Amino acid sequence: MSRRQVGFVGLGNMGGRMTRRLVGAGIAVVGYDVRDGQAAAAGALAAGSPAEVCAGSECVLLSLPDSTVVESVVLGDGGLAAAARSGQVIIDLSTAAPASTRRIHAALGALGVEYLDAGISGGAAAAEQGTLTIMAGGSAAALDAIRWVFEPIASKVVLMGESGAGHSTKLLNNFLNAVSLAATAEVMVAARKAGLDLAAVLDVINSSSGVNYATLNRFPRIIKGDYLEGGLTSALMTKDVVLYVDHVRELGVPCLNAAGPLASFGAAGNLGYGDKISNRVVDAIGDLAGGVRLFSPAADGAKDAR
Structure with missing residues (x-):
């Protein structure tokens, strides 16, 4: 019996990881990325163009930077629309503008x-x-x-509604992620400058009303020098917040809380952290606070020796 085959366009930080999961589950992947070598690194058979991933694939997955790129890959010259078969499913895993998503749909x-x-x-x-x-x-x-294709990569799959509903939900989630990460980074820099024990601060916050995903899952590792490299960059976080602002404006909802994360991740980009994981926003805020770092091997080692 031949293996199931999927196509995958966009084999970067997230797409490459998902591709490796699919290949590890015994699914053949034909992949395309604008950077040479990405398909091989992810264990996929390299295609020469986005359109080539359609042939022989039961479905095609996309993991791309933004809606402009998605529209080009799907609807542009030599794109997926020209090569896809009737009944084939294209799955966009990107963070994209819901209005663009509905047009492509x-x-x-x-x-x-x-x-x-x-x-x-x-x-x-x-x-x-x-x-x-x-x-x-x-x-x-x-x-x-196509639920079978999600089994190796996801533990929870929820249908949110009609076309665009998934990307709308993602923007809402990512905005809260941006707010909590930026705000927690600022608080932790302040805690360091106040001379507080950072582990104790997190312990208290995580038992109090300030608890959030960043305090629970990110900063317990960041204060030990582990920035959890490989995820969403500050540049992409800024892009996602802008998409959120545009989306809620289209919905007629006032946007009153975007200035903080836009300033924080914008500063990270301007200070040289734009292409680094968004968790490095804490270093950008630390730079603005006079060169503060949450983790200092020499200082923390001396403290442990006391």
């Missing part, structure tokens, strides 16, 4: 091709462990038909 639907938006959450660690959360938008029947 309509264009592919006219060709008999299913399009699912499937925002992912959990970061690089969850991608490696196969425990991502997927928030999907589109046809329930199309989602049911």
Whole structure:
């Protein structure tokens, strides 16, 4: 019996990790990335173009930087729309603008091709462990038909509604992620400058009303010098917050809380951390506070020796 085959376009930090999970589960992957060597590094058979991943693949997954790139890959010259078969499913795992998603869904639907938006959450660690959360938008029947492809990469898959609903949910989630990460980074820099024990501060916060994902899962490792490299960069976090601002404006909802994360991750980009994991925003804030670092091997080693 031949192996199932999927196509995958975009084999970067997240796409590469998901591809390795699929290959490890015995699924053949034909992959394409604009950077040479990415497909081989992920264990996929390299394709020469996005369109080539369609041939022989039951479905095609996308993990791309933004809606402009997604539209080019799907609808541009030599894109997936020209090569996809009627009944084939294209799954967009990117963080993208819901309005763009709905346009692509309509264009592919006219060709008999299913399009699912499937925002992912959990970061690089969850991608490696196969425990991502997927928030999907589109046809329930199309989602049911390709659930098998999510089994190696996700522990939770939820259909949020019609086309665009998955990407809408992802933007809402990512905004809260940005707010909590930026705010916690600022608080932890202040705690360091106040001379507080950072582990004790986190212990108290995680038992109090300030608890959030960053205090629970990120900063217990960051204060030990582990920035959890490999996930969403500060530049991409800024892009996601801008997408959120645009989305809520379209919905007619006042946007009153975006200034903080936009300033924080914008500063990170301006200070040279734009292409580094967004957790490094704490170093950007530390720079602005006079060169503060939460982890200092020499200082922490001396403290432990006392």
